[in-house]
Amino acid sequence: MDLQGKKVLVTGAEGFIGSHLTERLVELGADVTALVQYNSFNNWGWIDTFEKKVKDSIHIVTGDVREYDGMSRIIKGQQIVFHLAALIAIPYSYLSPMAYVRTNVEGTTNVLEACRNYNVEKVIHTSTSETYGTALYVPIDEKHPMQAQSPYSASKMGADRMAESFYKSFDLPVAIIRPFNTYGPRQSARAVIPTIISQILSRKKEIKLGSLTPTRDFNYVKDTAEAFIEVAISNQTIGQVVNAGSNDEISIGDTVNKIVHLMGSDVEIVCDDQRMRPVNSEVNRLWADNTKIKKLTNWRPRYSLDQGLLETIEWIKQNLHYFKTDIYNV
Structure with missing residues (x-):
């Protein structure tokens, strides 16, 4: 798959990984729509810091993945959807676990349902290495048992299972990327x-x-963003879960x-x-086995x-x- 000219939506585009992915998609010539969580300040997160040329080339929309009608309007006409929008802070999930269910599980389901209804060509759903919990063996491959050691990880496990179910039940072309510990600017x-x-x-x-x-297993954010791209363009990742980690x-x-x-x-x-x-x-x-992503895509960590x-x-x-x-x- 070539991303040049493709209509691509990134949910959570204003965030840490999402902003780097959005910039990379622009570099590759994609027609990018960036979903930013609605707020009364019209704050676009890290997108506000983009160079004007990059910012002007993006279609920026505000909304909330927890609201289906809005997601349906935004996803209509998109060809590829990168779904990154989520609540991710583990400590806050101890304080407000239902917020994580509503955003991460219900929000993901809204995105998947809209993608199904509008025949999106590829959906890349974002998981997390936290779904594995403490390693029962290392390195951790995609067959490792999932363990809910925090409300956050439980909510992401639920979201992952919804993505899997939409592939198996409705043939929605979903790939699940499971990044290990990403770090870097922003x-x-x-x-x-x-x-x-x-x-x-x-x-x-x-x-x-x-x-x-x-x-x-720490991974530089530019490597993680590239992993998203490679998972998107590979037809072999449909219906698959793939780790994105350094193998260290x-x-x-x-x-x-x-x-x-x-x-x-x-x-x-x-x-x-x-x-x-x-x-x-x-x-x-946490220690990732990255054999599978190397087999199914051209991705290799560079940093x-x-x-x-x-x-x-x-x-x-x-x-x-x-x-x-x-x-x-x-």
Whole structure:
């Protein structure tokens, strides 16, 4: 499949991964519609920071995936839909689990139903490595059992199953991409890497974090965006779940040490109780097996962790005003 001239919708286009994907789709010549969550401030999230030439080439619409009629109007006429809109903060899912069901499960169902009704050519649904929970074996392939260790992961499991059901029940051409831990420019301080970097840049001598022992499979956002593209253009991914990960793991503690080294800093790490997940909810190990995505697509990760971190550090340095380092972001 060639994306040149294709009518493409990105839900959650104003967000971290969605904004990078939107820019990449414009580069590839797609006719991009960006769905931004409606708000009275007419705020377009990260799209507001795009260069004018890029922004002017995008059709920006506001709406809410929780509302079917609006989704139906927006999806009509689209050929490819990248569905990224979701509530993603794990700590907030402990406080408001029903919000995650309504957005992630019901919202996804609205998108799928509209895509079915308008015969969309390809739907790329966004999953998460959190659906696997703590690794029962490594590296984690797509056959690994799913474990709901947080309301967030449970809601994404429900969304994934709805996507699977629309493929099996209605032949909707759905592919499910399951990114592991993406990081990079535009990520909020609810995530560990920008939390570390922004606190160091704010000249804090004590860096507040949660548990340091869990391992993660970190992936630079440009690699993740490229994985979305490759999953979209490959006919072999229809009806499939594919991991997008680096096939490597590093502990949070070692990640801190790496960032401290790259930034030439001298800081003390403090474990902050409010940043700790409930014991049985902590995902202790994530390490992706990326064999399947390499087999079904041309995707390969291009950025090393050091390369990605250096670019992220530089971006946060230039945009530190976006970060409230004295507040714990749930």
